[in-house]
Amino acid sequence: MVLLLRQRGRMTAEQLANELEVSTRTVLRDIDALSTAGVPVYSDRGRYGGFSLLPGFRTELTGLNHDEALALLTAGSDRGQKVFGLSAPLASAMRKVVDALPEGHRASLEDAAKRFLVEPEIDLLSRRVAAEELADGVMSEVRSAVLTGRRLRFDYVPPGKTPLPRTVDPIGLVTVRGHTYLLATEAGDDRTYRLSRMLSAEALPEPAQRPAHVDLDRIWAERSTRFLSKDHLPVVVRVKSSRRDELLDATRAVRLEESEQGDWIRLDVTFEDLRHAVWAVRQLDTDAEVLVPEALRVALRDRASLLVNRYDSIRSPDVR
Known part of the structure; x- marks a missing residue:
């Protein structure tokens, strides 16, 4: 003060x-x-x-x-x-x-x-940057467990599933695209958790089983490579630049990003499965177009056809 x-x-x-x-x-x-x-x-x-x-x-x-x-x-x-x-x-x-x-x-x-501004709340298109929302006390407990080398217990909500209790040995914290991740091991197996999906967290008294020295850059690169090699659905999609962040928030990983003519961007991304991809792309309406795979294009077409058939009996009001 x-x-x-x-x-x-x-x-x-x-x-x-x-x-x-x-x-x-x-x-x-x-x-x-x-x-x-x-x-x-x-x-x-x-x-x-x-x-x-x-x-x-x-x-x-x-x-x-x-x-x-x-x-x-x-x-x-x-x-x-x-x-x-x-x-x-x-x-x-x-x-x-x-x-x-x-x-x-x-x-x-x-x-x-005063002449430097880092990560303002809105971008040049006046879109407000979505802040990561964490449950009360989660960050402090996770950070404490990482720094003091203690085991960590938390309730975790995987995408589309019910909360599950976890007890892990924390290794380090990584922040990417505004999201914070915990790198840990669980029963000796590598695990990565997003802090925004933790409902609560508690640093435990017992010491964590982990190496004395750590190279987070190397560990993160290795886990990213393994993640991209898993059996997820790869998708190539064109999206309006104004909707890019919405799509990225829904994907599991981004492999490639290229600018196209006009206000479009081509993205090579991965989704959990076909159902996840259909849901994510539908949120963008006509501001996104899937190029591959064909199965996803067919699924989106069939969903659009169902909607057309459902509302086809509605007549447009007379214009006078």
Whole structure:
């Protein structure tokens, strides 16, 4: 809180609460605690009021805690835009880093940071990016099990099936296309789970059975290769670029993507089976066209014929 007030000047209780992800009651309580401890924080009443520090006040930089250091290391990696639920520790750590900089460097860094925007909420077509929704507590429990090397128990919902309990040995976390996956082993067999399909999760006391060293890039590449070689249905489909993300969200894997003339994209994807493919393509209406396999084209044609026959007896209203 002190670092926020130092760097931003006057802030309201609501602004502090939102930034620190706490309640306004907690903010007010901590303001009182700071004043009692001798920190010169004062309040201004009125429409433009809020809390401020006396000009020139500076405090010792508190050392980074575990989650803050982890967030910085993760965010600094080659593909660190996704920080596995560490956004609040990352913000706290960055405030401490900025506060430790010399005054001149701090001003130039703050200006530079305003000139970069990573993964905005909407794209150029004004489509809002769908955020991954996780059940309460899932990310923190999974992350804890991965980092402390403990076994993990969770309830998992496979596509189109009922929830199943799982107990696994976690290896690592991977984020791809906005989705977070747990790499693990179950009874010695390799397993990959999407966190958004976990209803609950609990890190167990017993240690996980896993190697001491890990190469997630290699493991992910191997599992991706095995996944694509499984008996899934390969499909080549043309889709309007505006509906591309909808199709990708429904597929199991993407093998190839190429641009075509106009506003179309050709995708080589895989689905669970024929029924899964029919369902996914039908959601896109006339904005998608299956090229192969022929069995899927026939299934879509037959489904369209059934709908035409069902509604063929309906006459169009007379136009006067």
